[in-house]
Amino acid sequence: MKIKKILAGAVMMLAVLSVGCASKNTTSEKxxxxxxxxxxxxxxxxxxxxxxxxxxxxxxxxxxxxxxxxxxxxxxxxxxxxxxxxxxxxxxxxxxxxxxxxxxxxxxxxxxVPCSLYSSKYRNKSDLKDGMTVGIPQDPSNAARAYAILADAGWIKVKSDVKRTELSKKDITSNPRHLEIKEMDSDTIPRVLSDLDFEVIPGSNVYSAKIQDKIHLIQQENLQKDxxxxxxxxxxxxxxxxxxxxxxxxxxxxxxxxxxxxxxxxxxxxxx
CATH class of the missing domain: 3.40.190.10 (Periplasmic binding protein-like II)
Known part of the structure; x- marks a missing residue:
């Protein structure tokens, strides 16, 4: 009789522990x-x-x-x-x-917020002159965006068989205005506006550098899904x-x- 009671008690204890663990696991999942x-x-x-x-x-x-x-x-x-x-x-x-x-x-x-072409010195695309300097981001994904924007502005031509999200300097097929395109860190571009004629800047960098009132929008990005x-x-x-x-x-x-x-x-x- 004692053995039966001991076994019954053990079973009840295991059940309580099991419910407690299950409750704990359920709680931790949330x-x-x-x-x-x-x-x-x-x-x-x-x-x-x-x-x-x-x-x-x-x-x-x-x-x-x-x-x-x-x-x-x-x-x-x-x-x-x-x-x-x-x-x-x-x-x-x-x-x-x-x-x-x-x-x-x-x-x-x-x-x-799109990446776009700006200038702190000029207001229109028509202000472009031969040999001007354009600063763009150097990381591959944003550099690709920059080359696509410059192509959309009609300032360069790029290979038609390359995805817009994969463009790089080597994909430029024509640069009729002999632009000097400088790749640099996106965070650096807002700090060197006086050294550049135009610049392509991601929207987040414009915001963090607080330069909205110092630049003029020249060409807005045609934002691709990627x-x-x-x-x-x-x-x-x-x-x-x-x-x-x-x-x-x-x-x-x-x-x-x-x-x-x-x-x-x-x-x-x-x-x-």
Whole structure:
């Protein structure tokens, strides 16, 4: 009789422990804090103002980790020390994945500010003269955008069989105005405006350098799908509750209404 009671007690104890473990595992599966990698640009500001409030209503806490350079944010995302970042386009991500052997994927396409041709000295394309200097970004994805913009402006001709997102200096087939095209770090271009006649600058760099009032728009980018900004996550996290909550927030009516109210100057290009 004693043995039966002992066995019954042991079975009950195991059942309690089993339920407790199951409860613990279920709880741990639900993530309530989203860690976002932040750099100084308008995409993170848009997230803070229009997306974070929606996520907070859904019960999520937002933790921000600051990075001085975006590549650091991508490295942290790949390593899993942050959950998401919002400041890159798919073309850049593909190159990063290829070079770093990572598995980042786009979660949702967000509003984007185009990379465009500007000048702090001139106001029109007609001001172009032979031998002028044009500064453009040196990283491959943004350099490709710059060459496409210069081709759209009619200043150079490029190979027609090369994708616009893959253009490089070697794909220039004609430079009739003998332009001196200087590739440099995107962060450097706003600091050397006086040394350049024209410059191609990504929208995020214009914002972070606060040079909107110092430059004139010459030619706006024809934004390709691969160049639209995305929220990025690791591949394994795409279908998690928190990732889908971010996606839902960007695609919500509340977010759409915010953009209608705060995009009267059409600075933002909405997802296609």
């Amino acid at each position: 993530k309530h804090e989203i860690v976002i990698g932040v750099t100084s640009d308008q995409y993170n500001e848009l997230f803070d103002k229009a997306v974070a409030p929606i996520l907070k209503k859904d019960g999520y806490k937002i933790k921000r980790v600051n990075f001085s350079q975006f590549m650091q944010s991508n490295t942290a995302l790949a390593e899993g020390t942050i959950d998401v970042n919002v400041a890159q386009h798919t073309a850049y991500m593909k190159i990063f994945n290829r070079d770093k052997k990572t598995d980042l994927v786009p979660l949702v396409t967000t509003p984007s 160049l639209q900004i995305v929220a990025a996550v690791k591949k394994k996290n795409v279908n998690t509750d928190w990732a889908q909550a971010i996606k839902k927030a960007y695609q919500s009516k509340e977010f759409e209404d915010y953009m209608k109210k705060h995009n009267s100057d059409h600075q933002w290009v909405m997802p296609k």
